[in-house]
Amino acid sequence: MGGTSIAAEPPVPGAPQVAEPGRLRRYAVAGAFLAPAFVLLGVWILYPAIYTIVRSFFGQSGFDDFAGIDNYKTLFSTSAITTAIKNNAIWVAIVPALITALGLIFAVLTEKVSWAVAFKTVVFMPMAISLFAAGVIWRIMDRQEPQLGTVNAFVQVFHDMFHPPGALSDAVPSTTNVSGSTTEGFVLRKPLGAGGVALLGVTAIPPTDVPKSAVQAVAPKADPHGITGVVWRDFKPGGGTPGKVESQELGLPGVKVELRDSSGKTVQSATTASNGTFAFKDVPSGQYRAAIGASTFAKPFGGVSWLGSQLITPAIIIAYIWVWAGFAMVVIAAGLAAIPRDVLEAARTDGAGEWQVFRRVTVPLLAPVLSVVFITMIINVLKVFDIVLSVAPESSQADANVIALAMWRTAFTQFDFGLGSAIAVFLFVLVVPVLALNVRRFRREV
Amino acid sequence: MSTITADAGRPVVLEESVAAKILRVVGKTPVHIFLVAIGLLWLVPTLGLLVVSILAPQSFTELGWWKIFAHPSLATWQNYHEIFQNHQITSSLVTTLEIAVGGTVLPIIIAALAGYAFAWLDFPGRDWLFVVVIGLLVVPLQMALIPIFKLYNTLHLYGNVFGLILFHTAFGLPFAVFLLRNFFVGIPKDILESARIDGASEARIFLRLILPLGLPAIASLAIFQFLWTWNDLLVALVFGGNTRPITVAIFTQLRSFSANIDIIAPAAFISLAIPLAVFFAFQRYFVQGLLAGSVK
Numbered sequence: 001m002g003g004t005s006i007a008a009e010p011p012v013p014g015a016p017q018v019a020e021p022g023r024l025r026r027y028a029v030a031g032a033f034l035a036p037a038f039v040l041l042g043v044w045i046l047y048p049a050i051y052t053i054v055r056s057f058f059g060q061s062g063f064d065d066f067a068g069i070d071n072y073k074t075l076f077s078t079s080a081i082t083t084a085i086k087n088n089a090i091w092v093a094i095v096p097a098l099i100t101a102l103g104l105i106f107a108v109l110t111e112k113v114s115w116a117v118a119f120k121t122v123v124f125m126p127m128a129i130s131l132f133a134a135g136v137i138w139r140i141m142d143r144q145e146p147q148l149g150t151v152n153a154f155v156q157v158f159h160d161m162f163h164p165p166g167a168l169s170d171a172v173p174s175t176t177n178v179s180g181s182t183t184e185g186f187v188l189r190k191p192l193g194a195g196g197v198a199l200l201g202v203t204a205i206p207p208t209d210v211p212k213s214a215v216q217a218v219a220p221k222a223d224p225h226g227i228t229g230v231v232w233r234d235f236k237p238g239g240g241t242p243g244k245v246e247s248q249e250l251g252l253p254g255v256k257v258e259l260r261d262s263s264g265k266t267v268q269s270a271t272t273a274s275n276g277t278f279a280f281k282d283v284p285s286g287q288y289r290a291a292i293g294a295s296t297f298a299k300p301f302g303g304v305s306w307l308g309s310q311l312i313t314p315a316i317i318i319a320y321i322w323v324w325a326g327f328a329m330v331v332i333a334a335g336l337a338a339i340p341r342d343v344l345e346a347a348r349t350d351g352a353g354e355w356q357v358f359r360r361v362t363v364p365l366l367a368p369v370l371s372v373v374f375i376t377m378i379i380n381v382l383k384v385f386d387i388v389l390s391v392a393p394e395s396s397q398a399d400a401n402v403i404a405l406a407m408w409r410t411a412f413t414q415f416d417f418g419l420g421s422a423i424a425v426f427l428f429v430l431v432v433p434v435l436a437l438n439v440r441r442f443r444r445e446v
Numbered sequence: 447m448s449t450i451t452a453d454a455g456r457p458v459v460l461e462e463s464v465a466a467k468i469l470r471v472v473g474k475t476p477v478h479i480f481l482v483a484i485g486l487l488w489l490v491p492t493l494g495l496l497v498v499s500i501l502a503p504q505s506f507t508e509l510g511w512w513k514i515f516a517h518p519s520l521a522t523w524q525n526y527h528e529i530f531q532n533h534q535i536t537s538s539l540v541t542t543l544e545i546a547v548g549g550t551v552l553p554i555i556i557a558a559l560a561g562y563a564f565a566w567l568d569f570p571g572r573d574w575l576f577v578v579v580i581g582l583l584v585v586p587l588q589m590a591l592i593p594i595f596k597l598y599n600t601l602h603l604y605g606n607v608f609g610l611i612l613f614h615t616a617f618g619l620p621f622a623v624f625l626l627r628n629f630f631v632g633i634p635k636d637i638l639e640s641a642r643i644d645g646a647s648e649a650r651i652f653l654r655l656i657l658p659l660g661l662p663a664i665a666s667l668a669i670f671q672f673l674w675t676w677n678d679l680l681v682a683l684v685f686g687g688n689t690r691p692i693t694v695a696i697f698t699q700l701r702s703f704s705a706n707i708d709i710i711a712p713a714a715f716i717s718l719a720i721p722l723a724v725f726f727a728f729q730r731y732f733v734q735g736l737l738a739g740s741v742k
Binding site for chain 1: 474477478480481484485488489490491492494495498507509510511512555556557559560562563564567568569570572575579582583584585586588589590591592593594595597612613615616617619620623648652673676677678679680683684693696697700701703707710711714717718721722724725729732733736737
C-alpha cells in the first residue's frame, strides 16, 4: 500500500513509525474493522477474478494444457456463443433506450395526475419479483393459442378487426355441381337467371366448425324476380343423397354468398340465415353465377408463436421491460422532482408549450439522471440470465441464448472451464468500460 | 349602474373559471386513460399467475385463466394444499429463507464495520482503498463462478447454505460499503468527537452511535440484499447442489411446463409473494436505496 504519502496527516520527518504506539493502535483498530470485508473481497472476488483471467488461457483439462488464445478463438467461432453475442447486442441496442424512454414518459405523465402514487406502485411492483419468476409469469402470458395465452388473446382482438375469421375454415363441395376450393371460393357451375335456385352443398366440415346457431337446412322456394338458394352441410349421418337437402342436414349461417355477372363482377351479395338460405332480390335479366367467397374460409387467428424460435428474444425482452420500466420511472421521477418548479414556470410564462418545455427544459435538465438509468440498464442487460431460462422453453433456448447463459452452460453443463472462463472474461471486458462511467460518478459523490 | 356592472361581471368570471376547469380536466383525460391502460397492463400478468395457481391443471390446458371470472367455481385450493405437502417445495422455501436472512445480515454487519472505518477512522491509503472496493463493483459474478466452484469442492462448501451466503455476502459488499460509508460520513462529527473524548472505545461508538444513527441506510440495504438473495437463481444453480432454493426448485420443473403447472404456478406465486410483502412494507427504504446508487 503506497498510500502513506497521501495520508491525512503527513508523517513527521525522521520520526520512526514504531515510536508512535497511539497511531499504530489506531491502525490496528481500523484493520480490525476492515479485515472481514477485505478477506471476503479478496477470497471471493479478487482472487477468483485473477484466477479466471489466467484460466481462460488454458484448455479444458486444466493448467497443464496451455492454450494461448485458443479459447477466445473458439468463443468467436462456436455458433451457440456467437448467437449469444448477437442476441446480447440486440438487447443492448434496444432495451436500455426503450426502458429509459418509458421511464421518462411514465415519470412525466404521473406528475399530471393525482393518483401518481398508486400508478407508480403498480408499475414498480415487478422490481421486487425475481426475474426468474417474472419469466414464469410471461411464459404463461405468451402461450400461443389465443384462447389460452393472454398476449395472443389481446392480439386477436386487433387481428379480427382487420382480418375477421370466416364462418367456415374448412370445407369441400359435396357434388361436382360446385367447383373451387377454400382458397379461391366455391362457384356453382350452372349459370342462373331470375327464378333460379342455387343449391350450394358443402361437406367435410368438422362438427366444431359448424356455427352454433345452425338449424335444419331448408330448400328455398324459387322467386320469379330473384335468385334464391341455400348453403348447407350436405352430410347426413348414416348416408344420404349428395346435392339434396335432407332432414338432419344443417344450414350454414353467416356464409357470404356473392352473385357474379358474366364478367365475374360481384353484383349482389347476401348472408345466409340460420337455416342456410339466402336470397338475391330483383335480379335483372341475364345469366349469373352464385359463389361463396374465399373470405368465408378465412382461417381464424392461430396465435403468434411468441415462444417459438423466431420471436423468443422479443418475447423475453417484453417480459424484461415489464420488470425494469418501474425502476427507470422511479429514478427519473426523483430527478424530475428535483428540478426547480420556477424554471419550468418561467418557460411557460415565456409562452413555451408543454412539448417545448419538455423538449427544451425538462429533458436537458434530466440528462444526468437519464444517463444513469441508461448506463445501469446496459450493465443489467449485458448480464441478463434468469429470465431467459424461465421464459424460453427448452426448444427455443438455443435461439434465445445470451452471454451469461452461454457461460453457465459451457462451464457447468459441459464443464469446459477454459472456454467458460474466456466467456466470463469477455463479459467482464464488456461491462468494465460501462461501469467505469458509473464509478466515476460514485467518486464525484465521495 | 355600478350594481349592474358587478352583477354582469361576476357570472362572466365564474363561467371562465368553470370553462377553464372543464378544459383542464378534459385535456388530461387522454393522460388518465393512457395511465390506466398502462397500469392494467402492468397488473394483469401477476394477476394471471395468481389465477393460474388456483386452477386445476386440466383447466390450465383447456381454458384461458380469465375464464375464472365467468366461472368462479373453477377456483380450487388443491394446488396450494398439495404444495405444502410437497417436501421438496417446503424444504426449498426454508432454504431460500436461510440464504436470504444470512445473505442480508452478514453483509450488513461486515459492510457497516468497513463503512465506519472508511468514514471515521484514520489510516494510510484510506480513500485509495475505498475506491478499490467500489471498483470491485465492476467484476461480474460470472468471473468468480469457476474458481469458487473449485474452492467449494475442496472446502466441502458445495451444496452448503453457508457457501451460498458467503458468496452473496462478498458480491453484496462493494455496494453495501459504498452506501453505508457515504451515509456514516454524514453523521455530525461533534457526536463522535464528544464520545471519543468521553473515552468510548471505537467498538462502543460503532455499536451505540453509528449503528442506531445509520439505521435508515441499513434498512434500505437490508431490503436490497434480502430481495437480491431471495430472488437469486444463478448462484444457487452453480453452488447449491441438492441445497435448492425455491427458484432452483421451480427451475427443475420447467422442462414439462404444462404438466407441472400445478406445482410451478403456486410455487412461483409463493416465491414472489414474500418479496412483494417486503416491498410493500418497506417501499420507502427500497426507493431510497435505489436512488442512493443504482448499480448492482
